[in-house]
Structures are given as structure tokens and as C-alpha cells.
Amino acid sequence: MxxxxxxxxxxxxxxxxxPPVCYQDTTGRKRSHTFDFxxxxxxxxxxxIAVKPDAIAERQGFRETLQRIRAATPLSFADKVVLITERSYCPSAARNAQKLHDFRRTPDPEADGSIETLVRGLSGPTTIAELVEASGLGGRAFRAAFKAIYAGVLRAIEPGDILPTTRIIPGALQ
Known part of the structure; x- marks a missing residue:
């Protein structure tokens, strides 16, 4: 998450x-809840943000409890309270986010710049693999193209795992 x-x-x-938020349960007993994020x-x-497996949230009636927690949460703490379960996102989004985190750990301004230059010359859809080949930078260019999708420089045409075969077009941030 x-x-x-x-x-x-x-x-x-x-x-x-x-820090935890204090609230009253259905019996009037004082409780505290620590959000995950x-x-x-x-x-x-x-x-x-509260993160729970959907089955546990259902079994424990956590959605109802969260309504009480939400009502007791001061606006100085949070403007909004949400529950996230595995139904809140698709698995490919989680896999892509983890890859993005890994790729961001090793900055490569040369590869990033090369991809940005190639994107400016795009006139239509292409694949990440074709962009990588045009760069001559191999895996470095794949990582740069991947990050460029999240930066808005590129846009993946189809949802799902971002792979060399992913079709891309220039993004809004050019």
C-alpha cells in the first residue's frame, strides 16, 4: 500500500x-484507533487511511466502526478518512508502484533526458521496447520510460503491468 x-x-x-484518534464505540466505551497512514x-x-483485508473489514464490521472514528476525527488531524482494501486497487497497479519505487532509488539523469528527447519526437503510439531500442540505453531506458509514465511525460494506452510491450503515447507534460 x-x-x-x-x-x-x-x-x-x-x-x-x-498518532491515534479517540472515539466511542457503540456501547459508549472510549477506544482509540491508529490509522495505517x-x-x-x-x-x-x-x-x-485505514488498510484492512476486505474479508476482515466485513467480518469485524469495520466499516461501521470507521464511521464512528470518522465522526470523532478532528479536522486538524484529517480532512477525510478512507478505508482501503485489496478491492480498492488492481494488483498490476501495486506491482507497477513497487517497480517505480525501485527504479526511483537509482537516479539516471542521462537516461531520463534521452527518453524525454525521444518523446518530443514521437508522432503517434509506440511501445516502450521501440523507445528503448531508439535510445540505445537498454534497461536504463526502460526504467526511464517507466518513470516517465508516472511523471506524465508518457502515457500508457492500456492499463495493466508496464512492460516493454506496453503501448505508449506522449503525455500531457511536454
Whole structure:
């Protein structure tokens, strides 16, 4: 889940296990809940995120509990409270986000620049493999093209795992 949050272009800060929020359960007993994440986005809003497997959320009635937690969450803590389960995202998005995190760990300005230059010359759809071949940089160019999709320089035409066969077009950020 953390990789999915870090891959979002609007996320500017992530807190893992922020301080707990106190609320009252259905019997009036005081409880506390620690969200899995608290994120700040570019709009200035803060979103508190609870992560649970869907089956557990259903079995434990967590959605109803989260309504009580939401009502007790001060606006100074979070503007919005959300539950994320495995149904909230597709597995390929999670795999792509993890790859993006791995690729970002080793900056390669030369490969990034080469891909950006090649993208400016694109007149229609192509594949990542064709872009990589045109660059002459092999795997370095694949990583740069992958990151360029998340940066908005490129756009994948179809959803799913980002692979050498992924068809791409220039993105909005040119």
C-alpha cells in the first residue's frame, strides 16, 4: 500500500502510523484507533487511511466502526478518512508502484533526458521496447520510460503491468 501512495503524483507527505484518534464505540466505551497512514496532498488536504483485508473489514464490521472514528476525527488531524482494501486497487497497479519505487532509488539523469528527447519526437503510439531500442540505453531506458509514465511525460494506452510491450503515447507534460 505504501508504494501505491508514494506513486501518486499528488502525495507530498506520508506519515506511517500517525498518532491515534479517540472515539466511542457503540456501547459508549472510549477506544482509540491508529490509522495505517496519514497523507498530505498537493491541495493541502490530509487524508487518514485505514488498510484492512476486505474479508476482515466485513467480518469485524469495520466499516461501521470507521464511521464512528470518522465522526470523532478532528479536522486538524484529517480532512477525510478512507478505508482501503485489496478491492480498492488492481494488483498490476501495486506491482507497477513497487517497480517505480525501485527504479526511483537509482537516479539516471542521462537516461531520463534521452527518453524525454525521444518523446518530443514521437508522432503517434509506440511501445516502450521501440523507445528503448531508439535510445540505445537498454534497461536504463526502460526504467526511464517507466518513470516517465508516472511523471506524465508518457502515457500508457492500456492499463495493466508496464512492460516493454506496453503501448505508449506522449503525455500531457511536454
Amino acid at each position: 505504501l508504494y501505491l501512495l508514494l506513486a501518486r503524483p499528488d502525495v507530498v507527505e506520508v506519515w506511517d502510523q500517525p 496519514l497523507i498530505a496532498v498537493t491541495s493541502g488536504k490530509r487524508i487518514a
